[in-house]
Amino acid sequence: MLAAGCVLWRPAPSGRGIEIALVYRPKYDDWSHPKGKLKRGESAEECAVREVLEETGQSCALGRRLPTAHYVANGRAKEVTYWSAEALGGTFEPGKEVTRLAWLPPDQARARLTQPRDRELLDALVG
Numbered sequence: 001m002l003a004a005g006c007v008l009w010r011p012a013p014s015g016r017g018i019e020i021a022l023v024y025r026p027k028y029d030d031w032s033h034p035k036g037k038l039k040r041g042e043s044a045e046e047c048a049v050r051e052v053l054e055e056t057g058q059s060c061a062l063g064r065r066l067p068t069a070h071y072v073a074n075g076r077a078k079e080v081t082y083w084s085a086e087a088l089g090g091t092f093e094p095g096k097e098v099t100r101l102a103w104l105p106p107d108q109a110r111a112r113l114t115q116p117r118d119r120e121l122l123d124a125l126v127g
Contacts, residue, residue: 001037001073001076001077001078001079002037002038002044002079002080002081003035003036003037003038003047003078003079003080003081004035004036004038004044004045004047004048004051004080004081004082004083005033005034005035005036005048005051005052005080005081005082006033006034006035006048006049006051006052006060006062006082006083006084006085007020007033007066007082007083007084007085007121007122007124007125008020008021008033008034008052008056008058008060008085008086008087009021009084009085009086009087009125010086010087010103012105017105017106018105018106018126019103019104019105019109020103020104020105020106020109020122020125021033021034021056021058021087021101021102021103022101022102022104022109022112022113023055023056023098023100023101024098024099024100024101024102025097025098025099026099027097028114029114030114030115031102031112031113031114032113032114032115032118033082033113033118033121033122034051034052034054034055034056034098035048035051035080035082036050036051036054036055044081045062045083048062048081048082048083048085049062049085052085053090054095054097055095055097055098055101056087056090056092056098056101057090057091057092057093057101058087058088058089058090058092059087059088059089059090060085060086060087060088061085061086061088062083062084062085063083063084063085063086064083064084065081065082065083066082066083066084066121066124066125067082067120067121067124068080068081068082069082069117069121071117082121084125106122106125106126109122110122110123
């Protein structure tokens with residue numbers, strides 16, 4: 001299954017550093033980066049931007065490619081292409097898939113992420 005997502009960031013309100021957006025998905029009881037399955041005819045880039053908007057309410061500008069994640073979910077191989085993305089603005093609305101959005105400094109985001117592969121993506125962004 002092909003999917004795409006972003007490590008979404010914005011300048012910290014303090015003016016020092018950045019904050020990372022994490023989404024909470026009650027179905028999986030996890031904190032992760034926004035991501036989702038490609039729709040028919042959709043490019044990975046289009047999917048990543050759409051999923052960020054759907055899950056966080058934020059429009060975004062894609063940055064550099066980050067490592068692609070390969071794993072098995074519910075017995076199916078999954079490949080997720082990721083980008084860094086700067087948040088450009090918007091309003092979060094809780095939904096069925098994502099009920100919470102958290103903006104955290106990188107160290108706090110790293111501690112909250114559920115999956116080690118998501119921490120590796122964050123590390124690739126903030127180095």
